[in-house]
Amino acid sequence: MKATEAWGLSMQILPMHRHRHVSRRPVWIIVLVCLVSFFVICGYVYPPENSSACYVFSPRGCKAFQEWLPSYTRRELTDEELASQVLVQEFLRTPPQQTENPKIAFLFLTPGSLPFENLWDVFFSGHEGKFSVYVHASQRKPVHQSKYFIDRDIHSDKVGWGQVSMIDAERRLLGNALRDPDNQHFVLLSDSCIPLHRFEYVYNYLMYTNVSYIDSFLDPGPHGNDRYSPHMLPEIEKEDFRKGAQWFHLKRQHAMIVISDTLYYSKFRNYCRPGFEGRNCYCDEHYLPTFFNIVDPGGMANWSVTHVDWSEHKWHPKSYRAQDVSYELLQKITSIDETVHETSEAKKQVIVKPCVWNGVKRPCYLFARKFYPETLDILIQIFSNYTASV
Numbered sequence: 001m002k003a004t005e006a007w008g009l010s011m012q013i014l015p016m017h018r019h020r021h022v023s024r025r026p027v028w029i030i031v032l033v034c035l036v037s038f039f040v041i042c043g044y045v046y047p048p049e050n051s052s053a054c055y056v057f058s059p060r061g062c063k064a065f066q067e068w069l070p071s072y073t074r075r076e077l078t079d080e081e082l083a084s085q086v087l088v089q090e091f092l093r094t095p096p097q098q099t100e101n102p103k104i105a106f107l108f109l110t111p112g113s114l115p116f117e118n119l120w121d122v123f124f125s126g127h128e129g130k131f132s133v134y135v136h137a138s139q140r141k142p143v144h145q146s147k148y149f150i151d152r153d154i155h156s157d158k159v160g161w162g163q164v165s166m167i168d169a170e171r172r173l174l175g176n177a178l179r180d181p182d183n184q185h186f187v188l189l190s191d192s193c194i195p196l197h198r199f200e201y202v203y204n205y206l207m208y209t210n211v212s213y214i215d216s217f218l219d220p221g222p223h224g225n226d227r228y229s230p231h232m233l234p235e236i237e238k239e240d241f242r243k244g245a246q247w248f249h250l251k252r253q254h255a256m257i258v259i260s261d262t263l264y265y266s267k268f269r270n271y272c273r274p275g276f277e278g279r280n281c282y283c284d285e286h287y288l289p290t291f292f293n294i295v296d297p298g299g300m301a302n303w304s305v306t307h308v309d310w311s312e313h314k315w316h317p318k319s320y321r322a323q324d325v326s327y328e329l330l331q332k333i334t335s336i337d338e339t340v341h342e343t344s345e346a347k348k349q350v351i352v353k354p355c356v357w358n359g360v361k362r363p364c365y366l367f368a369r370k371f372y373p374e375t376l377d378i379l380i381q382i383f384s385n386y387t388a389s390v
């Protein structure tokens with residue numbers, strides 16, 4: 001509490017000094033000094049948790065206030081946290097081995113057969129050796145249509161909606177794909193995802209990026225930070241908690257970091273579950289956005305390269321039927337160059353940010369969901385025409 005005393009002291013010295021010039025010490029100065037001292041002491045004893053309280057202390061918000069505190073009032077790292085920090089820093093410092101033939105790994109997370117295999121077949125065709133495919137089918141053994149998918153099923157397990165088993169499946173896909181040192185980038189896709197561009201475009205977009213496309217934003221509302229559990233303390237504070245869609249792209253270093261994580265993973269496994277302590281927390285929406293916000297915030301783009309349309313504001317995003325699909329629809333999606341995130345408080349905030357690729361503003365999306373299987377034929381018809389023009 002030394003700093004508090006010093007502050008209180010300097011506050012008192014000021015009016016004393018003035019006293020020499022002003023014959024009577026004005027009452028308002030005493031009141032002001034008392035008020036300021038009171039707030040400063042309160043700030044130490046009860047560190048501000050919500051943003052409105054932060055503004056009382058500092059117009060720049062909580063972060064600024066905490067940085068201003070002397071370092072000894074910040075907590076010590078836990079043993080697991082220290083180990084995690086060392087590992088993460090080591091992975092980030094070690095660029096992946098340059099291989100002759102860098103590839104992109106396409107990780108498909110699906111209940112069973114993939115309705116768009118024939119479209120992906122058109123997409124992959126002619127680019128053999130520049131990609132690899134992994135399929136995690138959580139319910140039924142898929143029947144494959146395309147040669148690029150045959151024998152690409154990995155050992156799989158059941159996946160429960162909103163459960164940690166979803167994260168386990170993602171880690172299983174990453175683990176399998178990481179065994180091939182040529183795989184430098186990893187994209188997670190679902191059975192309802194389609195490609196929006198031709199292969200070379202996607203390859204160059206991902207191969208030459210220096211960040212991972214992980215969706216992550218701060219939602220202070222009931223579908224965001226209200227799902228946070230204080231059991232996640234001390235390593236995960238409420239202000240670190242983030243939300244985002246699960247459909248990631250990870251560069252190899254980040255994929256290594258994900259499969260090595262045990263600390264943050266176990267916090268989410270134990271305390272982020274539907275119905276846990278009356279909260280509906282979903283690991284797939286919070287684990288990676290929060291994890292990377294803690295370990296490497298500057299290393300993620302904060303948006304996903306897979307487009308989804310939430311503009312109908314329903315529980316599920318818009319799903320496209322055959323009559324919805326047209327050249328114009330794809331043109332509309334591929335020309336979007338800003339991301340929109342909406343928070344869930346009563347007074348919704350809409351956060352719009354430009355999509356920036358290596359310093360240049362570019363369209364955001366390489367893939368899109370959710371498409372019904374009935375759209376396959378029309379998508380195949382327009383895919384080649386369409387991608388020839390973009």
Ligand SMILES: *[C@@H]1O[C@H](CO)[C@@H](O)[C@H](O)[C@H]1NC(C)=O
Pocket residue numbers: 211216293297298299300301302
């Ligand atoms: C992503 O968001 C984090 C905060 O969570 C921020 O520190 C980082 O700079 C953002 N990344 C980019 C590329 O803007």
Ligand SMILES: *[C@@H]1O[C@H](CO)[C@@H](O)[C@H](O)[C@H]1NC(C)=O
Pocket residue numbers: 210211298299358359
């Ligand atoms: C990525 O590249 C951009 C532009 O060259 C640069 O501004 C940014 O700091 C880089 N980010 C990382 C994480 O290296």
Ligand SMILES: *[C@@H]1O[C@H](CO)[C@@H](O)[C@H](O)[C@H]1NC(C)=O
Pocket residue numbers: 327381382385
């Ligand atoms: C695709 O392009 C060809 C040749 O330009 C054209 O004849 C055909 O109608 C186009 N198909 C669609 C679905 O736009």
